[in-house]
Amino acid sequence: MxxxxxxxxxTDIAPGAVHVPDWLAPARxxxxxxxxxxxxxxxxxLRTVRTPGGGTMTARQVCLGWHWYPYAYARTVVxxxxxxxxxxxxxLGELGREAVRDALDxxxxxYDIALINFYDGDARMGMHRDGDEKxxxxxxxxxxxxxxxxxxxxxxxRTRPYTDVELRSGDLFVFGGPSRLAYHxxxxxxxxxxxxxxxxxxxxxxxxxVSGL
Ligand SMILES: O=C(O)CCC(=O)C(=O)O
Numbered sequence: 164m165x166x167x168x169x170x171x172x173x174t175d176i177a178p179g180a181v182h183v184p185d186w187l188a189p190a191r192x193x194x195x196x197x198x199x200x201x202x203x204x205x206x207x208x209l210r211t212v213r214t215p216g217g218g219t220m221t222a223r224q225v226c227l228g229w230h231w232y233p234y235a236y237a238r239t240v241v242x243x244x245x246x247x248x249x250x251x252x253x254x255l256g257e258l259g260r261e262a263v264r265d266a267l268d269x270x271x272x273x274y275d276i277a278l279i280n281f282y283d284g285d286a287r288m289g290m291h292r293d294g295d296e297k298x299x300x301x302x303x304x305x306x307x308x309x310x311x312x313x314x315x316x317x318x319x320x321r322t323r324p325y326t327d328v329e330l331r332s333g334d335l336f337v338f339g340g341p342s343r344l345a346y347h348x349x350x351x352x353x354x355x356x357x358x359x360x361x362x363x364x365x366x367x368x369x370x371x372x373v374s375g376l
Contacts (some may be wrong), residue, residue, distance in 0.1 A: 171185065171331075173266075176342075177317070178306070178342060178343075180315060181266040182328050183300030183336070184289070184333075185303075189333070192361055193361060195263055199225075202249055207230070207247065208292070210243045210244075211223055212224050212232065220288070221287055224367060225268075226277065227248065228250065228275045228276045236376060242336070254302070254359035256273075256371075259271070262337055263339070264337050265335070268298060273300065273375075276372040283352075284352060284355075286352060287348070291348060292318070292346055296374055296376075298372075300372070302371070303370065304369070306330045306367070306369075307330060307333070307361065308364075309354060309365055309368040310330065311329075311330050312327050314327050317347060330368075345367075352365075
């Protein structure tokens with residue numbers, strides 16, 4: 164383990180938004196990575212997301228439970244191969260509940276969506292809000308692989324005030340309550356920083372959400 168001058172500790176980033184470093188043990192990270200590799204395979208596998216303005220998102224994505232496309236949910240990959248979205252496994256819902264309990268000390272249930280984003284070294288994600296769900300349950304975010312800068316802002320504007328948080332492999336970030344609709348994004352990924360024993364080149368982020376649909 165790397166020696167740190169300042170130990171990484173659970174930190175409240177904003178009201179209802181908490182960063183919990185090293186929440187996933189290395190063995191759990193490996194299991195989650197193996198599952199992500201399965202989910203990324205076609206049909207309904209990893210795809211490039213096209214935005215209505217004609218752009219493309221640089222992080223590639225696969226969904227479970229409900230398929231997200233800009234800016235709604237569907238049961239099939241309407242902007243891809245047209246096949247049914249892969250099922251959302253119950254164990255992932257349990258992981259979501261456990262995460263909310265640990266981070267916010269509250270109960271949340273009904274997790275039925277996973278959005279899995281894969282970032283290579285050049286990928287980014289612009290400031291946005293997770294606003295297409297009909298539930299105010301907290302969003303659970305799990306990171307694997309390369310370290311990134313995660314920018315967590317406020318519900319009103321894409322700009323300051325925001326806090327830049329370093330998310331590393333195994334970190335948990337939960338945002339709910341007054342921060343549920345806060346703008347957030349990933350301005351930078353640091354290539355080559357994944358733990359070598361994980362065997363991942365790049366970064367994966369898994370967000371768990373309650374659709375309310
Ligand atoms: O990759 C991340 O850490 C953030 C992902 C994200 O913002 C999203 O899926 O909406």
